[in-house]
Amino acid sequence: MLKKIKVKKGQILQRKGDIHTKVYEVESGLLRSYSIDNKGKEHIFMFAPEGWIIADNGSPDQPCELFIDALEESILFEKEKKLDSEHSNQKLIKRLGVLQTRVIMLMSASAIERYEHFLGMYPDIVQRVPQRMIASYLGITPEALSTVKRLQFRNK
Amino acid sequence: MLKKIKVKKGQILQRKGDIHTKVYEVESGLLRSYSIDNKGKEHIFMFAPEGWIIADNGSPDQPCELFIDALEESILFEKEKKLDSEHSNQKLIKRLGVLQTRVIMLMSASAIERYEHFLGMYPDIVQRVPQRMIASYLGITPEALSTVKRLQFRNK
DNA sequence: CTGGATTCTTAATCTACCTTAATGTTTGCA
DNA sequence: TGCAAACATTAAGGTAGATTAAGAATCCAG
Numbered sequence: 001m002l003k004k005i006k007v008k009k010g011q012i013l014q015r016k017g018d019i020h021t022k023v024y025e026v027e028s029g030l031l032r033s034y035s036i037d038n039k040g041k042e043h044i045f046m047f048a049p050e051g052w053i054i055a056d057n058g059s060p061d062q063p064c065e066l067f068i069d070a071l072e073e074s075i076l077f078e079k080e081k082k083l084d085s086e087h088s089n090q091k092l093i094k095r096l097g098v099l100q101t102r103v104i105m106l107m108s109a110s111a112i113e114r115y116e117h118f119l120g121m122y123p124d125i126v127q128r129v130p131q132r133m134i135a136s137y138l139g140i141t142p143e144a145l146s147t148v149k150r151l152q153f154r155n156k
Numbered sequence: 157m158l159k160k161i162k163v164k165k166g167q168i169l170q171r172k173g174d175i176h177t178k179v180y181e182v183e184s185g186l187l188r189s190y191s192i193d194n195k196g197k198e199h200i201f202m203f204a205p206e207g208w209i210i211a212d213n214g215s216p217d218q219p220c221e222l223f224i225d226a227l228e229e230s231i232l233f234e235k236e237k238k239l240d241s242e243h244s245n246q247k248l249i250k251r252l253g254v255l256q257t258r259v260i261m262l263m264s265a266s267a268i269e270r271y272e273h274f275l276g277m278y279p280d281i282v283q284r285v286p287q288r289m290i291a292s293y294l295g296i297t298p299e300a301l302s303t304v305k306r307l308q309f310r311n312k
Numbered sequence: 313c314t315g316g317a318t319t320c321t322t323a324a325t326c327t328a329c330c331t332t333a334a335t336g337t338t339t340g341c342a
Numbered sequence: 343t344g345c346a347a348a349c350a351t352t353a354a355g356g357t358a359g360a361t362t363a364a365g366a367a368t369c370c371a372g
Binding site: 286287288298299301302303304306 | 318323
C-alpha cells in the first residue's frame with residue numbers, strides 16, 4: 001500500500017479529470033502540480049522538492065483539478081489518500097499553511113514582491129526549473145518576470 | 157476545552173500577530189478571516205457561514221497572519237487547534253480543497269469569472285455582506301465589482 | 313423622523329501586467 | 343560537434359483593473 005517508485009523527467013503521474021486516490025511523497029527529485037485553464041494556459045499550483053508531499057487536494061471520489069508531473073528524475077513514495085490522512089495531520093496542517101500564504105501573496109502583493117518572497121522561501125527551486133515555470137507559479141508571464149528581474153537588479 | 161460562545165457583530169476574535177491556538181466552528185451567523193497588507197488594505201481570506209470552520213492555518217506556535225471577526229451576531233464552538241486536528245481530518249481535507257480552488261481561480265480566472273464562480277459557490281453569502289467585502293474576497297476593488305455586475309447584467 | 317456616515321455607482325485617468333513579435337541564448341540530442 | 347528546438351530577453355502597443363473623484367442610495371443612532 002506504500003510503494004516506492006522511480007519516475008523520469010517529464011513523466012506524468014496524474015491528469016486533470018482522473019479519479020485519483022494517490023498522494024506522492026518526494027524522496028528525491030522535484031515534482032510539480034498545475035492546472036490548465038480554458039484558454040489552454042498552464043498555471044503551476046505548487047512545486048514539491050525533497051521531503052514534500054504533493055497531491056490533488058480535492059476529495060478522493062471527485063475528478064482531479066490538477067496535473068502532476070516530474071520536473072527531474074525523482075524517487076517517490078506513493079500512498080493511498082486515506083492512509084495518508086490517517087497518520088499525517090501534521091503534514092496536512094503544514095500544507096494548509098503553505099496555501100494560506102499563497103492566497104495572501106496572490107491577493108495582496110505585486111509581481112515583484114511575489115518574486116522576492118518566492119526567492120526567500122524556495123531559493124534552491126529557482127536554480128532547478130526554467131524561468132517560465134517560476135513565472136507560471138507567480139501568476140505572471142515569462143516576459144513580465146524578465147522585467148521584474150531587470151528592475152530588481154537595477155535597484156541594487 | 158470545547159466552549160460555546162456568542163459574539164456580536166463586529167467583534168474581533170483574533171488579530172494578526174497573536175499567538176493563537178483556537179479554531180472556531182460556526183453554529184450560526186457568519187465570520188470572516190482577512191489580512192491587512194503593508195499599504196493598510198484589507199483582503200478577505202475566507203467567509204465562514206453556518207457549519208464552517210475558521211482559523212489561522214499557520215502552525216499553532218507561530219504568530220497569526222489573519223484577523224478573524226464576526227460579520228453577524230454568531231454562535232460558535234471554540235476549540236483548541238490540537239484537539240481539532242485529532243478528530244477532524246475530514247474537515248482539514250475539505251479546507252485544503254477549498255483553498256486549492258481559491259488559488260486556481262486567483263491565478264487563472266478574470267474578475268468576472270471569479271465573481272460568477274463565487275455566486276455559484278456561495279449564493280447566500282452575497283446577500284449577507286456588503287459588496288465591498290465580496291470585492292475584497294475576489295481580489296478586486298468595489299468599483300471594479302460594480303462594473304463587473306453591470307457588464308454581467310447587460311449580457312443577459 | 314432626520315442628518316451624518318457608510319456604501320454603491322459612474323466616469324475619467326492611470327498603471328501594472330499582457331500580447332505580440334523580433335532577437336539572442338542555452339539545451340539536448342543526432 | 344553542430345544545429346534545431348526550447349528558452350530568455352527586450353521593446354512596442356494594448357487592456358483589465360486600480361485610483362481618484364463626485365454624486366446617489368442606504369443605513370442607522372439619536
